[in-house]
Amino acid sequence: xxxxxxxxxxxxxxxxxxxxxxxxxxxxxxxxxxxxxxxxxxxxxxxxxxxxxxxxxxxxxxxxxxxxxxxxxxxxxxxxxxxxxxxxxxxxxxxxxxxxxxxxxxxxxxxxxxxxxxxxxxxxxxxxxxxxxxxxxxxxxxxxxxxxxxxxxxxxxxxxxxxxxxxxxxxxxxxxxxxxxxxxxxxxxxxxxxxxxxxxxxxxxxxxxxxxxxxxxxxxxxxxxxxxxxxxxxxxxxxxxxxxxxxxxxxxxxxxxxxxxxxxxxxxxxxxxxxx
Numbered sequence: 679x680x681x682x683x684x685x686x687x688x689x690x691x692x693x694x695x696x697x698x699x700x701x702x703x704x705x706x707x708x709x710x711x712x713x714x715x716x717x718x719x720x721x722x723x724x725x726x727x728x729x730x731x732x733x734x735x736x737x738x739x740x741x742x743x744x745x746x747x748x749x750x751x752x753x754x755x756x757x758x759x760x761x762x763x764x765x766x767x768x769x770x771x772x773x774x775x776x777x778x779x780x781x782x783x784x785x786x787x788x789x790x791x792x793x794x795x796x797x798x799x800x801x802x803x804x805x806x807x808x809x810x811x812x813x814x815x816x817x818x819x820x821x822x823x824x825x826x827x828x829x830x831x832x833x834x835x836x837x838x839x840x841x842x843x844x845x846x847x848x849x850x851x852x853x854x855x856x857x858x859x860x861x862x863x864x865x866x867x868x869x870x871x872x873x874x875x876x877x878x879x880x881x882x883x884x885x886x887x888x889x890x891x892x893x894x895x896x897x898x899x900x901x902x903x904x905x906x907x908x909x910x911x912x913x914x915x916x917x918x919x920x921x922x923x924x925x926x927x928x929x930x931x932x933x934x935x936x937x938x939x940x941x942x943x944x945x946x947x948x949x950x951x952x953x954x
Contacts, residue, residue, distance in 0.1 A: 684768050687739060688731040691933045696734070697727040698940045699826030699846075703838070705947035707830035718782050718832040725779060726825045729772035730794070734821075736769035738802040738809075783832055790828035797821035812876040816889075819854035820847040845896030845908075852889035852911060853932070855882060860926040883919035887912045907942055910935070 704719045713719070779791055797818045800806035808818035823846040830838045837843075858865070858874035859882055865875050874882045890911035898905020914935065918928045 680764055684732060684764070687735055687765065688728060689735050691930075693727055693731055694933070694937060694940065695822055696730050696825050697723055698936070699823065700726050700829045702940060702944050702947065703826030703829035703831075704833055705944050705951060706838075706842075707832065707834035708951055709833070711948075711951060713833050716833070718787070719829055721779055721782050722787075722825060722829050722832065725776055729775045730798070730825070733769055733772040733776075734798045734801075736765050736772070737799055740765060740769070741802045741804070741807070783828065784835070786831040786835075786837060787828040790824040790831065794821050794824040794828075797824070809872065810870055812871055812873045815858070816851045816855050816873045816885075817847075819850045822850040822853070823847050839900060841896045841899050845893040845900075848889045848893040848896070849908065849911070852886045852893065852915075853936075855889070856886045856915065857929055857932070858882070860929050879925070880919070883915055886915050887919075890915065901946075903946065904943070907939060907946075910939060 700719065700723045704714050704722075708714055773795070776791065776795065780788065783791065797808070798821050801808045801815070801818050801821065806814075808814045823843070826846065827838050827843070838846075855873050858872050859879055861872070862874050862879060862882075865872055873885065877885055890908065894905045894908035894912065896905075897908050914928075917923065918925055
């Protein structure tokens with residue numbers, strides 16, 4: 679029962695949000711296909727698949743327990759933290775697992791792992807608690823870009839192109855802010871200020887379209903095909919904003935959308951890696 683609860687707490691639908699970027703970063707950072715199965719890549723993927731999600735969402739649930747009492751997502755889609763002592767213990771254990779990456783990764787990769795730890799914890803925990811400060815809540819979700827950058831550096835030996843960093847970071851900002859739209863009313867009721875509560879639903883759609891459009895332009899400057907692929911996000915947002923499609927329902931489509939986009943992104947990188 680405890681294991682089932684911890685797995686539910688880790689949001690299995692969203693596991694690839696952290697582990698997927700590892701695959702993308704590895705594909706684009708590798709010099710030849712065999713490097714994709716190197717120990718640093720396998721270790722990063724294993725850590726960011728489950729332990730990092732337990733860490734991230736465990737911290738979130740512990741420090742959001744009062745807010746989540748009024749959040750309808752906790753009634754069916756997710757589990758509600760009720761003070762179980764196993765959760766802080768699991769969070770600590772998963773956080774310590776990440777220390778095993780230190781001897782496996784170069785300094786440039788460990789920098790990005792550190793970025794993940796800092797933003798992942800401080801997003802929900804005091805003293806920063808970025809999630810309660812409009813726009814910082816959005817910017818801090820660059821934590822989802824960090825695993826991919828760590829994998830890229832581990833294989834390429836250099837940092838990702840600046841346009842890829844900007845584009846990837848903006849993509850995470852749009853994703854976070856769109857996901858906050860269904861929580862506008864529960865957050866306002868709990869006195870929580872976010873980018874979405876500050877802007878309101880209509881202007882939040884505009885903000886997401888802006889983030890994702892600029893992200894597509896950045897990726898398009900690297901490869902026009904990547905730019906075209908990432909345009910699916912602002913187009914989808916406009917469809918939701920301009921129709922009567924329920925945003926709470928649309929939000930739960932993103933794991934599937936991200937999986938498809940991520941798979942195409944990765945396969946494109948594999949094609950270039952194998953065939954040049």
